[in-house]
Amino acid sequence: MIDEAGTIDKSRLIIPGLAGLYQRVAPLNYAFLRIMFALIFLPAGIDKMFWGGATRIAVGNVAKLSLKPELAWAWTVAGLEFFGAILLALGLFTRPLAFAFAVELVVIAFGIMSARGFFYIGGGMEVALLLEALAIAFVFGGGGRYSLDRLIGREFYTRSPKT
Amino acid sequence: MDEQPQKFIPALVWYRPFEPYAYAFIRFCTGAILLTHGVSRVFYGGSVADLGGYLRQLPAGAIGVFELAGGVMIALGLLTRPVALLFMIEWTFIAAAAPLKAGESWLLLGAAPHYPAMVAAICFAFLLRGGGHYSVDRLIGKEF
Numbered sequence: 001m002i003d004e005a006g007t008i009d010k011s012r013l014i015i016p017g018l019a020g021l022y023q024r025v026a027p028l029n030y031a032f033l034r035i036m037f038a039l040i041f042l043p044a045g046i047d048k049m050f051w052g053g054a055t056r057i058a059v060g061n062v063a064k065l066s067l068k069p070e071l072a073w074a075w076t077v078a079g080l081e082f083f084g085a086i087l088l089a090l091g092l093f094t095r096p097l098a099f100a101f102a103v104e105l106v107v108i109a110f111g112i113m114s115a116r117g118f119f120y121i122g123g124g125m126e127v128a129l130l131l132e133a134l135a136i137a138f139v140f141g142g143g144g145r146y147s148l149d150r151l152i153g154r155e156f157y158t159r160s161p162k163t
Numbered sequence: 164m165d166e167q168p169q170k171f172i173p174a175l176v177w178y179r180p181f182e183p184y185a186y187a188f189i190r191f192c193t194g195a196i197l198l199t200h201g202v203s204r205v206f207y208g209g210s211v212a213d214l215g216g217y218l219r220q221l222p223a224g225a226i227g228v229f230e231l232a233g234g235v236m237i238a239l240g241l242l243t244r245p246v247a248l249l250f251m252i253e254w255t256f257i258a259a260a261a262p263l264k265a266g267e268s269w270l271l272l273g274a275a276p277h278y279p280a281m282v283a284a285i286c287f288a289f290l291l292r293g294g295g296h297y298s299v300d301r302l303i304g305k306e307f
Contacts, residue, residue, distance in 0.1 A: 014307050022293070029251045029292035033189065034285050045270055095178070118199065120278040121213050125194055130285075133192030140178060141185030 022033050031146040038089035041101070045082030054078040065111050069109070080104060088138075089161040093146020097140035187240070187297040193285050194238025197250060201230030213279070215260020218253065226253070237289065240298020244307045247289035254283035 008026065010019045047053040058074035067073040084097045109128035117124040143149030178230030204211060211223040218226060230253075233246045258279035262271060268274060293307075294300035 012301075012306055013305055014305055018307075026293070029288045030186065032291065033285065033288045036288075037279070040277070040281060043268070047271060105297045119203065121275075126199065127281075130193065130196050130278075130281070133189055133196075134285075137185040137189045140180070140181040140188070 027145055030141065030144040033092060033134060034094070034138060034144065034147070035089050037101075037131065037138070038085040040131070041081045041085040041107060042089070045078060045080075045085050047076035048074070049082040061112050064155050065107065077104060091143035093138055093145035093148050098135050102132060102135035102139060105129075105135055164285040167202030184297060185297045186292070189285070190240055190243070190289060191238045192238070192296065193282075194234045196234075197230055197237060197282070198234025201227045201232070201234055203227075204256050205231055213257050213261065215256055218260075229253075240300050242307065243294040243298060243300055244290055251263070251283050251286035251290065254279045254286065258283060273288075 007020045008022045010016045013019055013022075038127040046051070048057065054074040054077075055071070057077065062070045062073045062077070080097075080100055084100060087093055088097050088101070105128045109125045109132060113123065113125035113128050116122050118126050120127050164269065196241040204223055211226070214223070214226065229249070233250055236242055236246045237250070261275035261279060263275060271277070300306035
């Protein structure tokens, strides 16, 4: 399982006293990353959904990418970043949503941000690339231990026993 | 171990072999991206403007060399926790130093402190778990 740390082997640790702490926090790592990813997108989703962001990007970035019809694509992105982010934070339909985010981020990275260079300080593509890495990992990792996917016992794919 | 969840789409079985590598993949990509900052600062005289007041007191070259070596170590999973802690501190400082433009919301993706804060958060996640199954830490059998 993606976030199954197994039993922490004390003999492996340079400071063995930390084993108990690690045992408790290690499985939280994956859910933390998933929820963080979702919360990074949620304000953008709220902006697009309720503060006129969708119509703004329809004539902005969506038009620049020549995606037609513009408004439909803009609302698709708005819906993904709002509802998708909420569901991803909860860990429901993690894999398909993560895949949708991965597609969106490739387009953002290479279609929009690459023109501004690589480094974030100039608004470059590394921002989208790092998020892309997380999205791809979620496609393969699924919801993990702390997710609604796991709770309802149905995922888009079975998990493997290895950590 | 709880039972295997049912599959919605059985054809997606090709996912399976990749799942164990998902965490190592995050670690590797993050290390690679951190490394680029070191390359820029050491070899290309890259901007140190983002470092802010506290870190600017250190030589930019030292920060760059740390990012260069640290990025490789995170990518490989060597001394993952201590290096991740150092990166977390560095990027927290960078986030704190990043200026917000007038009228810009901290929460929106384009905002300057947003990305450094995200990098710091990812490093915090590495601190929780360490190198994981596929890491040099695991290979040498010793880790912090």
